[in-house]
Every structure is written in C-alpha cells, then in structure tokens.
Amino acid sequence: MTPLLSLAGMTKRFGGLPAVDRVDLDVPEGQILAVIGPNGAGKTTLLSLVAGALTPTACRRFTLAGQDLRGLPVHRIRRAGVGTLRQTPTRFLSMTVREDVAIGARFGGRVPLGHGQALAAADRAVTEAGLAARSDDPVTSLTLHQARLLGLARALAGDPKLLLLDEPLAGLTSGELEEALAVLRRLRDERGVTIVWVEHVMPAVDALADRVVVMDVGRILADGAPASVRRDPAVIAAYLGAPDAGASAAGGDAPGREDGGQGRPEGGSRAAGT
C-alpha cells in the first residue's frame, strides 16, 4: 500500500551544515509516529520541511498519498492535507474560540468553505480538540494548554490527512498532559488521522506512539516500537553523548525515564520547541 507520507533523501543545510541529512521515511496511514532525539537533532526542521515552511536543499521524494509535494508553497501543502500545530498559537483578539477556528477553516483547509460550513467544521473541530466547553469564550481567556488545543482545533478544522505536532505536551501539568493524550488517542481512534509527533515526554510516547524514530545530527538513528528503540545501543549512546545528558540516560536504561512523567531525554534542558 502507498504510505501516506513518503520522504527520500530529504536534506536541509543551514550555511553548509546539515540539519536534516538524507532522511528516508515512510509513514503509513493511521500511524502515530513519534520523533525523538537530543536538542538540535533536526526534528523541528524535519517537520518544517514536511509543512512546506522550509525549502529542502535536496529531496528525491516528498509525497502525500502519492501526490508529489516537492516545490509547493506552504498553503498548497496545507491544502493537500498537511495540518500543523504550532507550539504557541497566535490568538486573534476579541474572538471566541468558535469564531477563531471558523476563520481558519474558511480558507486554511483542503477546500475553501462558506460561512455556515466553516462554522460547522469549527464546531466539530472544537469538540474533537476537547474545547467544546470553551467554545463561546474569548480566545484571550484560554490557558496555555487550552491555547494549544485551540491550535489543534484550527488544524483539525482544515480536515488534515497528516497532522504535525511539535512538542505539544511541553510545559503542561500532569493533569493537562493526560487530557491532551486522551484527545490525541481519540483523534487516532475516531478520525483515523495520521500523526508525526515530535516529543520529549517519554512516558507519553510510550503510551501513545505506534512507532518511534530517533534522530541525531540530522539522521535517523533508530526506528521501531517504543520499547525496542529505547533499548537500542546506538540510541543510548546518542543520549549519553549529548552535553548535560546526566542521570536520566545513565545506566543504559530508557532515555528520560526517571523523572516521573516529564522526561526530557537531553537531560533537563528547556530550550526545545523552536
């Protein structure tokens, strides 16, 4: 079967240095793929390439459901079915959650919608993102967690085939984290959306990811089920080799498993998420 997303030779260099280096990756439809790796590994750059926000330096294949997306601008890639959740979504002042999502749905999705259709798409997306109770509240009244859910609702209103998430759980309390995980699980089970998900919170990856890809210096270092990837000697070495990769990776166990739910494989740095 044709994978939903297929990349071959995907490369991005900044000033000669590769941030993403000849990445080959196939993601089947319906899969939740977690991308992990130390800071600077190239995870965010990879997502930006798939979203069309960055132009690759080289790329042999970039297809979504068989459609060649190479060279397309970001809005055409979005229309092809790639939805992105930004870490801190901008909020338009003086709008309600429902209005905010509807505006995005009108022109930001796979097809342009009329006003009524956009509101219907917004209501569905707001519910799917777990924000139905806040639908008529001003967006400025949302917490960080709810603002992320708003970003998710915006992406869902465009009816994406593929959803790109860059550290959606960073900075959440454990209660919020459980709630966000439940939302993502429901999306997979009920909508069948395919997700490429950059994440540092390892227990969350274990709980939800079907598959884990580990990146280091722009390359894919390991690829497999969460438990087997964490035991991979190359993965353990990459984390131990990272500066400041202290106690959490030491002992050859799972990267980032020893801090009770907020695991950050790079050893506690808060600099991620750019």
Ligand SMILES: Nc1ncnc2c1ncn2[C@@H]1O[C@H](COP(=O)(O)OP(=O)(O)O)[C@@H](O)[C@H]1O
């Ligand atoms: N816009 C940019 N200009 C120059 N270098 C960049 C830019 N974006 C990322 N990089 C570099 O590319 C590498 C990968 O960064 P990034 O994709 O953000 O890593 P990660 O998300 O895994 O932490 C890093 O060395 C980073 O400094």
Ligand SMILES: [Mg+2]
């Ligand atoms: Mg990043």
